[in-house]
Amino acid sequence: MSKVQEGQDLEEEVRQSVDEAWPLFVDFLKKRQARVTQARKIVLTQVFSRHDHFCADDLAAELSSGPNHVSRGTVYRTLALMEEAGFVRVIRDTDVHAHYEHTFNHPNHEHMICDACGEFIEFTDDGIMEHIADACKRLKFEERTHRIVVFGTCEKCRRK
Amino acid sequence: MSKVQEGQDLEEEVRQSVDEAWPLFVDFLKKRQARVTQARKIVLTQVFSRHDHFCADDLAAELSSGPNHVSRGTVYRTLALMEEAGFVRVIRDTDVHAHYEHTFNHPNHEHMICDACGEFIEFTDDGIMEHIADACKRLKFEERTHRIVVFGTCEKCRRK
DNA sequence: ATTACTGCAAAGCATTTGCAAATGC
DNA sequence: GCATTTGCAAATGCTTTGCAGTAAT
Numbered sequence: 001m002s003k004v005q006e007g008q009d010l011e012e013e014v015r016q017s018v019d020e021a022w023p024l025f026v027d028f029l030k031k032r033q034a035r036v037t038q039a040r041k042i043v044l045t046q047v048f049s050r051h052d053h054f055c056a057d058d059l060a061a062e063l064s065s066g067p068n069h070v071s072r073g074t075v076y077r078t079l080a081l082m083e084e085a086g087f088v089r090v091i092r093d094t095d096v097h098a099h100y101e102h103t104f105n106h107p108n109h110e111h112m113i114c115d116a117c118g119e120f121i122e123f124t125d126d127g128i129m130e131h132i133a134d135a136c137k138r139l140k141f142e143e144r145t146h147r148i149v150v151f152g153t154c155e156k157c158r159r160k
Numbered sequence: 161m162s163k164v165q166e167g168q169d170l171e172e173e174v175r176q177s178v179d180e181a182w183p184l185f186v187d188f189l190k191k192r193q194a195r196v197t198q199a200r201k202i203v204l205t206q207v208f209s210r211h212d213h214f215c216a217d218d219l220a221a222e223l224s225s226g227p228n229h230v231s232r233g234t235v236y237r238t239l240a241l242m243e244e245a246g247f248v249r250v251i252r253d254t255d256v257h258a259h260y261e262h263t264f265n266h267p268n269h270e271h272m273i274c275d276a277c278g279e280f281i282e283f284t285d286d287g288i289m290e291h292i293a294d295a296c297k298r299l300k301f302e303e304r305t306h307r308i309v310v311f312g313t314c315e316k317c318r319r320k
Numbered sequence: 321a322t323t324a325c326t327g328c329a330a331a332g333c334a335t336t337t338g339c340a341a342a343t344g345c
Numbered sequence: 346g347c348a349t350t351t352g353c354a355a356a357t358g359c360t361t362t363g364c365a366g367t368a369a370t
Contacts, residue, residue, distance in 0.1 A: 035325065035368085055359095057359060073329095093252060097358090125291050128291045135270075139283060141281065141312055141315065144313070148292075150301065151306065155301065195349060197344070231353070232334095
């Protein structure tokens, strides 16, 4: 089915991300004296083929068969590397499963999660950022990153 | 050791919370046509004996032996009820374990978590609340609750 | 050649669940 | 007495890990 390595079936946007991100990941790996492998490129490509949120296990399932086979263990290990490299972010809001989302070419954004349909709605708000920065200054805390989630009901579900 | 039922060893503050919360939980259970049981009172008392954050499994461990024995399964089941009743809130920020915190008699507050020592620092900021309310209005999202976490380094650890 | 990585399957581990006995109503 | 809960232990399901073979440098 998908020809990840050749990239022929990839959407233009996805291919662009991969082309941009892969060399950076290679640098990261080299600095870390880790190796540049096929499996790692396949996982990175698959990650960028998912547009928004995905869970580790789904990704592993997608790669568990077919021409671009990568084992579950390796998928989990590679995701951890990609997190360290700053390409993805782990999210553990709704259940036990770890969700991931892109942080590469994707500005810092917050989420609303609908209790009814489970949808993730993204939003940004500069005011919030400022207030958080203020709070950190006040408490002498050095921010690395932050996470904001609003739980509730989305418009669609409220109308039902 | 602890005499939860008699409440004799409980700190004054904890006893007060329990005395206030237990009748409310009883109401909740009755409305839900659930039963008012010993085990549920023991769990509720133990929850209020923990001052801030605790993880489900620790609580279960504490109650797995001694005079106020309650089984793991029941502890998990009761925590779920207490969450539904609005006494506690689940937090899944740092690892796979589910953490809980009180929401009873505890104003809405946010957290900073130190990467180095893992400490939870609580803070509140009305400005943030307002901005979130605004964002919800903008996106026609009905907020039930929200969660803000800032990751970074606390003052103590930064000085090391 | 050396050393890291992969695949596989087995192990971990918090949480959930099935069922018989116990308890609340 | 009848229905819900409990305790126990077994099952679940995501994630991690050990190890022998494989691939990268």
